[in-house]
Amino acid sequence: MKFSASKSNVINELALVQGIVEKRTTMPILSNILMTAKDGSIEVMATDLEVGMKSVFEADIQEEGQAAVNGKKLFDFIRLLPEDRQIDFLKKDDYMIVRSGDSEIKIVTAPEEDFPAIQECPFDNHISFPLNAFKEMIDCVFYAITQEQRYYLSGALLSIKNKQLELVSTDGHRLSYTRREMEDLKVDREINQIVSKKTLNELKKFENSRIEFDFDDNSLFFRVGDRVLISRIIESKFPNYQAVIPKNNPNLLVVSREELVSAIKRVSVLSAERSRGIKFEIKQGELRLFSSNPEMGEARDKVQVDYQGEDLEIGFNSQYLLEFLSTLNTNSVRLEVKDENSAVLMQPEPEDKGVYLYVLMPMKI
Numbered sequence: 001m002k003f004s005a006s007k008s009n010v011i012n013e014l015a016l017v018q019g020i021v022e023k024r025t026t027m028p029i030l031s032n033i034l035m036t037a038k039d040g041s042i043e044v045m046a047t048d049l050e051v052g053m054k055s056v057f058e059a060d061i062q063e064e065g066q067a068a069v070n071g072k073k074l075f076d077f078i079r080l081l082p083e084d085r086q087i088d089f090l091k092k093d094d095y096m097i098v099r100s101g102d103s104e105i106k107i108v109t110a111p112e113e114d115f116p117a118i119q120e121c122p123f124d125n126h127i128s129f130p131l132n133a134f135k136e137m138i139d140c141v142f143y144a145i146t147q148e149q150r151y152y153l154s155g156a157l158l159s160i161k162n163k164q165l166e167l168v169s170t171d172g173h174r175l176s177y178t179r180r181e182m183e184d185l186k187v188d189r190e191i192n193q194i195v196s197k198k199t200l201n202e203l204k205k206f207e208n209s210r211i212e213f214d215f216d217d218n219s220l221f222f223r224v225g226d227r228v229l230i231s232r233i234i235e236s237k238f239p240n241y242q243a244v245i246p247k248n249n250p251n252l253l254v255v256s257r258e259e260l261v262s263a264i265k266r267v268s269v270l271s272a273e274r275s276r277g278i279k280f281e282i283k284q285g286e287l288r289l290f291s292s293n294p295e296m297g298e299a300r301d302k303v304q305v306d307y308q309g310e311d312l313e314i315g316f317n318s319q320y321l322l323e324f325l326s327t328l329n330t331n332s333v334r335l336e337v338k339d340e341n342s343a344v345l346m347q348p349e350p351e352d353k354g355v356y357l358y359v360l361m362p363m364k365i
Contacts, residue, residue, distance in 0.1 A: 001065030001091035017046035021071035033071035121221040140178040146171035180354040199231040249336035251309025268318035315365035
């Protein structure tokens with residue numbers, strides 16, 4: 001294999017696959033990317049057996065062929081080269097030789113036949129939706145995905161319906177739900193699949209106007225331009241999230257998002273490091289915030305609110321509050337509270353770019 005390409009063509013694709021290439025693995029082949037030179041372009045593949053990616057970049061190919069080469073080492077060398085440089089690649093014996101001007105690196109290659117096969121998908125179902133809107137939805141649920149052994153919680157539930165897209169995530173302490181209406185989204189039947197956190201994180205890096213989606217019995221497929229992301233299906237049943245979302249909570253509070261965020265940050269300075277707990281004391285017209293740490297002291301703050309309901313005291317994990325509030329674009333946030341022991345429903349006020357609900361369980365303080 002022998003080819004030449006500009007740094008700008010190469011580096012973008014190598015950067016994208018870095019999140020997939022395994023840095024620490026019991027299978028050394030997974031730390032490699034497979035580069036295939038044919039038909040005037042270079043195909044790049046990476047996989048960790050759970051998530052895989054295929055991408056291409058243009059190149060001047062003098063000799064077709066394949067090479068499995070360490071993805072991180074190759075990326076680290078090329079990204080340190082000066083901009084606007086032409087790079088020459090040569091697979092010779094068991095080495096990939098990369099040259100640019102006076103700079104050269106010679107990396108040992110792995111047997112190409114050992115590289116795991118990555119599934120193909122024809123995208124015959126013709127399902128697509130706006131990529132930027134989907135990335136905004138991912139941001140709404142990403143922080144509430146857990147990293148534990150319960151597979152059904154290690155991703156977000158993607159529901160595709162006619163003219164409607166939903167994403168839901170939960171870690172058992174909180175739940176995030178978002179829905180967008182999409183007039184040009186058409187499917188024959190409702191599709192429900194759990195998409196892994198790693199897959200969602202990689203999709204956030206893509207840039208384009210639209211994203212295509214398809215699936216089979218084993219994998220989910222996402223295509224953005226010439227890039228295809230393949231994710232193994234999570235074979236689990238997602239919790240019945242509709243039953244968790246509170247209905248008709250009687251106590252309603254509307255508060256400035258910016259003022260609430262600032263007050264939470266100040267008060268949480270002295271919250272217990274493990275629980276990060278702070279207390280809300282809600283009264284007509286005001287919200288008092290309080291935290292205490294026996295070893296450090298106490299912190300208090302107060303913000304003005306529009307509140308309809310009875311006086312309440314309720315505790316929360318401050319980090320869980322801030323992670324939700326940081327994703328909002330609205331000036332205000334709405335809290336619907338039942339009592340000190342029941343889940344609270346939060347949402348942007350007014351509604352912004354579709355439905356966005358956050359359910360948070362209180363904590364004893």
